[in-house]
Amino acid sequence: MGLFKRNPFGHILFIKKWLIRILGTLTHRRFRGFNELQIDGSEIIRSLPDTNVLFISNHQTYFADVVAMFHVFNASLSNRDDSIKNVGYLWNPKLNIYYVAAKETMKAGLLPKILAYVGSISIERTWRAEGKDVNRQVKMSDISMIGKALDDGWVITFPQGTTTPFKPIRKGTAHIIKKYKPIVVPIVIDGFRRSFDKKGLRVKKKNILQSMEIKAPLEIDYENDSIAQIVEKIEYAIEQHPSFLKVIPQDELMAQEELNKLRKWKADNKKPLV
Template sequence: MLKILKNFLPIPAKNANPFIRTLSYFDVLGLFQKDPFGNWMVLKRIVIFIAGWPTYWRIAVANKLKIEGLENLKDLPNTNVFFISNHQTYFADVISFYHIFCNLKWGFGKKLMPLYLFSPRASIYYVAAKETMKAGLIPKLFSLAGAILVERSWRAEGVNVKREVDSSAGDNVSKGLGSGWVISFPQGTTSPYAPVRKGTAHIILANRPIVVPVVINGFRRAFNKTGLKYKRRNTLLTVKFKKPIYFDENHSLDYITKTVEEIIEQNMPEMISEWNALKELAKKGE
């Protein structure tokens, strides 16, 4: 109970102004808090509150959300936790994480109780492609909830490209980890069994976060690629949190990359072969 109550205590502001710094000790609503990117936390909470109601309906009422491994999240610290997951839609996946983490803040169990939207966990960030989050009003709104925007060096507007690696991406993820929890989809695409990018391993070595592997399923069946439109309702959506793991300087980039592929279950040869066969059939119109 005490741990849950601590989740609602004000976070003192790191501000040179002594008046604002003093007020922040009584700032239960977080009016004087900013995230490491300069965004007001109260704005993030408002965005989560507004977006939370319709998205709660989509994942927990129109569909069935099953959460596994919540016991692996109970003793996590409030910062430097890195969630790595496979990816199935642009937005529905990460929205589900927000609901689960806000639910956890209130000490609720596996069933989502949307009361948490009145005081959501705001120190959550997620890595997203810049082009995706700039495409339309809704993505821009979701971006305000904590997107760490990166420019992909290998893909743009649905085609393969080659351009310089976004050097600011790692620094921004480090800022997010220093402030809270960061969600990342290390394949960088919603295509299943795509290779894991080594940028994830670089981030892990640079920050030594607690790494929590996550495996999701059902989102591709329930929603379209963006995750904003239904394909099929009453679909079982599963989010499985595995035990936290730790890496250190003795682990190579290749080792971490390979391990990440394994723990998010994206390296199974028989599944990769099956998926490639299905793609070929789809191309032939069979």
């Protein structure tokens, strides 16, 4: 890799590599130390092509969600099975990982600007600006930037566009899927909202069970599925469909509680879940 080689967005890859190494090292204990991140699906990451992959996920904090995914993706590609043990995987990170974020968020301070250099596709939100509800047209240049990123590598997006759970899926994600036909990989995360503050920069509470489930790619008929059908598939895949709000049976709650106790015991004793 040439010292000044750039990606399609003009970022120097040498600088990006060192930023990932440094930030990854500084944040590692947030997911394996203060808390223990339980991962499921590393083998799916290793099966994916190098480009045109869209990760869709529920959203719990501004930055910690994405940082955790950078750790998990690179650890998985370094043949770690559902583990981010030993940060050596950061030495040769995948440099064509991008994530979609609100432009105003990525301009709010020095750290967000540094994180933006790591891989942000900064777009203008059509429904929210400066803490107020707005209604504006989608900028085609924003859609084109996401397409450019997919052409170069992997893109992470949070189709609800908010950290508030069970909010509607934004149709823009479905339009992007129809237009660029990426492999769509759902991810379901939990525990981040309890572990960190809203921005995901400060550890709010330790010894919280965090989880990240990487699911098999969605089956999508790019030509025939409607926008509404794709939106519904996304809702179910990232477990944000209204049906998930229904009452959970008591026996299922008890089984989940037992699993949580086991996870906590494993985390306290620094042992893998299985």
